[in-house]
Amino acid sequence: MAIMEIEEEEVMGSCRALPLLSLNHVSLVVKSVRTSVRFYVDVLGFVVVKRPSSLDFLGAWLYNYGIGIHFLEKESIDYQYQTSIESRPINPKDNHISFQCTDVNLVKRRLKDMGMKYVTAVVEDEGIKVDQVFFHDPDGYMIEICNCENLPVLPISTACQFKPNFSSKNNYEKMGGMSKCGLVLETIMMESLTMEMINFSF
Structure with a gap:
């Protein structure tokens, strides 16, 4: 089975992307x-x-x-399948919405208590493991619950740095916006943390 790897040279990253916040x-x-x-x-x-x-x-x-x-x-x-939603196979490679959780084992116990069908998977990279639980909502849309934050987010392309997760345009503007794409990730994270601490203190 061929595994596709995307190399940095293939990624045409640009700092001229749309001005998204979150x-x-x-x-x-x-x-x-x-x-x-x-x-x-x-x-x-x-x-x-x-x-x-x-x-x-x-x-x-x-x-x-x-x-x-x-x-x-x-x-x-x-629907892709003409049979009932309950019999539709749960395929981790299908479209899904993913949520981070604090306790994957607790999620599995509660789903079992509710009588819900689910499948599990494990993703591993350099000794770090991510546990995943997949199940369907009433319309057959797939939900994933995971501890995905175990894996660090490492950008392949260095053309543009990550932006912090702003909850509103006001928070974005308070920090002076992101006029320069070359800001290092550590600086952005520290500025975001500082603003959160200031907001918390009032």
Whole structure:
């Protein structure tokens, strides 16, 4: 089996990318907003939040862990598999949303207690292991729960440095923006930590 490796020379990184701050939300088309809301609240711990009044279609907005999940209801969804969602194979190589957790074993115990089917996988690199748990939501969208932060994030391309995870444009502007892409990652992290400490002290 061939394994694709992306070399640094192949990555055409540029500091002229769009001025993004962070992931805001994931939007999913679902058969039943009520069923999906119940699952994401009861199983994943999301909280239902107010939607803008101009949205005149059936849906729901949820929020937690720094990201939003938006549901749009559509009765007829074309699934890849014609059989019931419960019998659809859980494939870790399929599209999925991943959440970091504090205790993978606890996740597995709770899923088992709820009678939910799941599969596990382990990713390893240079002695560091990441445990993964995969399962489906009511519409067959796959969820991954992992301790992925065990693996350091090491950029292949050095064309542009990482940006800190800003929760808002205001926080971004407080730190003077990112006018120069050549800032070292350590400096960015220290500035972000300093701002968090200042915010916490007030």
